Amino acid sequence: MTAVLPARPATTPGEVPELLLEVAAVAHAADGVRALTLRHPDGAPLPGYAPGSHVVLTCGDRRNAYSLTGEGAPGEAYRISVLLRPDGRGGSAFVHGLAVGDRLAVSWPRSAFAPVATARHHVLVAGGIGITPMLSHARAAVRWGRSFELVYGHRPGAGAHREEVAAVCGERLTVHESTPGMLDAVAAVLADRPIGTHVYVCGPAPLIDFVERTAEELGWPAERVHAERFSADLDPGEPFTAHLSRSGVRVPVPPGVSLLAALEGAGVAVPSTCRQGVCGECRVAVVSGRPLHRDLYLSEAERSAGDAVMCCVSRSLDDHLGLDL
Amino acid sequence: MDPVGRTVSVLGFGDPGRAIVHDWAAATPAGRLTWCVVAERADDATLTALAAQVRTARVGWRLMLAGPEVDVLAARAVATGLGLLDAEIRTAVTGADHKRVSCPHCRVITEAEVPVGAEVPCRGCARRLHVYAHVSRRTGAYLGFMADAEEIA
Numbered sequence: 001m002t003a004v005l006p007a008r009p010a011t012t013p014g015e016v017p018e019l020l021l022e023v024a025a026v027a028h029a030a031d032g033v034r035a036l037t038l039r040h041p042d043g044a045p046l047p048g049y050a051p052g053s054h055v056v057l058t059c060g061d062r063r064n065a066y067s068l069t070g071e072g073a074p075g076e077a078y079r080i081s082v083l084l085r086p087d088g089r090g091g092s093a094f095v096h097g098l099a100v101g102d103r104l105a106v107s108w109p110r111s112a113f114a115p116v117a118t119a120r121h122h123v124l125v126a127g128g129i130g131i132t133p134m135l136s137h138a139r140a141a142v143r144w145g146r147s148f149e150l151v152y153g154h155r156p157g158a159g160a161h162r163e164e165v166a167a168v169c170g171e172r173l174t175v176h177e178s179t180p181g182m183l184d185a186v187a188a189v190l191a192d193r194p195i196g197t198h199v200y201v202c203g204p205a206p207l208i209d210f211v212e213r214t215a216e217e218l219g220w221p222a223e224r225v226h227a228e229r230f231s232a233d234l235d236p237g238e239p240f241t242a243h244l245s246r247s248g249v250r251v252p253v254p255p256g257v258s259l260l261a262a263l264e265g266a267g268v269a270v271p272s273t274c275r276q277g278v279c280g281e282c283r284v285a286v287v288s289g290r291p292l293h294r295d296l297y298l299s300e301a302e303r304s305a306g307d308a309v310m311c312c313v314s315r316s317l318d319d320h321l322g323l324d325l
Numbered sequence: 326m327d328p329v330g331r332t333v334s335v336l337g338f339g340d341p342g343r344a345i346v347h348d349w350a351a352a353t354p355a356g357r358l359t360w361c362v363v364a365e366r367a368d369d370a371t372l373t374a375l376a377a378q379v380r381t382a383r384v385g386w387r388l389m390l391a392g393p394e395v396d397v398l399a400a401r402a403v404a405t406g407l408g409l410l411d412a413e414i415r416t417a418v419t420g421a422d423h424k425r426v427s428c429p430h431c432r433v434i435t436e437a438e439v440p441v442g443a444e445v446p447c448r449g450c451a452r453r454l455h456v457y458a459h460v461s462r463r464t465g466a467y468l469g470f471m472a473d474a475e476e477i478a
């Protein structure tokens with residue numbers, strides 16, 4: 001199958017400029033995991049990126065976010081690894097259908113999961129295909145001489161990039177093929193690391209929840225704990241009410257219904273494209289209350305400013321969220 | 326007492342700091358208090374001892390500082406300089422008359438009893454410094470602003 005998509009110009013203010021890239025190589029990274037190398041068709045160098053960045057691929061009529069697995073140096077080809085999700089919404093099947101020479105629209109890299117520059121030590125925790133941003137972190141840490149370790153848990157025999165990760169990390173890698181073994185190892189690490197350490201986790205929601213809960217119990221401030229969730233993996237969330245400050249309308253948002261869907265149901269039109277927190281289209285200004293950010297779009301600084309929310313996936317920490325609508 | 330710290334160290338300065346340190350120590354559950362010191366001032370010896378505590382601490386540790394602002398700020402600067410976050414430090418300031426003011430010209434720090442907005446001569450280069458209401462995170466000193474900057478320019 002060949003899908004040639006035109007590059008999309010950056011039209012809306014929130015939208016990131018896109019690149020039209022060519023598939024330069026396709027490799028098997030593990031059972032069900034395809035690794036793609038993407039290059040500029042005319043060989044032009046690609047922009048560098050912060051470790052842990054992702055790109056948004058236009059997959060037919062869907063837009064999906066995938067972590068870049070490289071070090072991030074300017075000029076490097078972009079590498080992504082995609083797990084086929086037979087029950088997914090088609091993005092991964094699209095990527096698995098790509099062949100060398102196919103062209104596709106790829107966003108500029110976005111950084112929402114970068115290493116903290118002042119950290120004394122970095123603990124990387126990866127579950128399954130959550131290894132992809134961690135491979136990027138590990139490569140960059142080796143390159144810049146940063147202190148780090150990687151705890152990698154995966155199903156027996158199904159570890160994507162296993163050899164590559166071992167070659168990059170050496171002694172700093174521990175691998176676990178059973179869930180209890182993985183959780184014990186993570187808890188032991190969190191119980192005894194020097195002050196100034198930051199922990200980064202990417203993987204299935206239960207692993208992220210375990211890391212966040214255990215870290216909190218052991219006295220880690222939230223500022224030291226960084227998580228990247230798979231966008232398909234969001235829980236239904238708590239109910240809250242959106243207060244629309246301009247119209248005075250109140251819109252209840254029940255669990256399992258996105259803020260975007262609730263607004264649409266109330267007759268409030270908000271532009272949206274990906275509806276999974278990656279494209280930046282559905283940004284709404286927040287005037288009161290604290291957003292619960294679950295998107296991959298806003299930067300860390302924008303998140304902590306708390307004055308905008310990506311309403312397709314994000315919710316509210318407070319019972320009420322005031323929106324500039 | 327910070328309920329989320331696994332271990333806690335407490336450092337107080339002078340008599341006002343001592344009283345707070347005793348209250349904090351009494352409120353800390355047994356076994357969690359790893360270091361409890363009251364010093365006269367945030368002098369080099371005290372700050373060196375504090376730095377040794379920070380260097381060996383593990384994540385989950387909290388530092389609590391009590392006493393005059395000038396000492397608390399100097400101790401906090403040492404701790405944050407070694408990677409401690411604001412969320413890991415609790416402070417109780419008992420007074421703020423005394424200040425350390427850094428000179429933008431010669432970098433020397435002048436100690437004086439001076440309110441924010443007033444002027445103090447720099448002990449390094451004798452320039453008049455206006456005490457600006459901003460504390461450097463790195464040095465824990467107030468920023469001095471050359472009072473006659475316009476005239477020089």
Ligand code: FES
Pocket residue numbers: 271272273274275276277278279280281282283295297310311312313
């Ligand atoms: S971020 Fe794309 S629609 Fe919300």
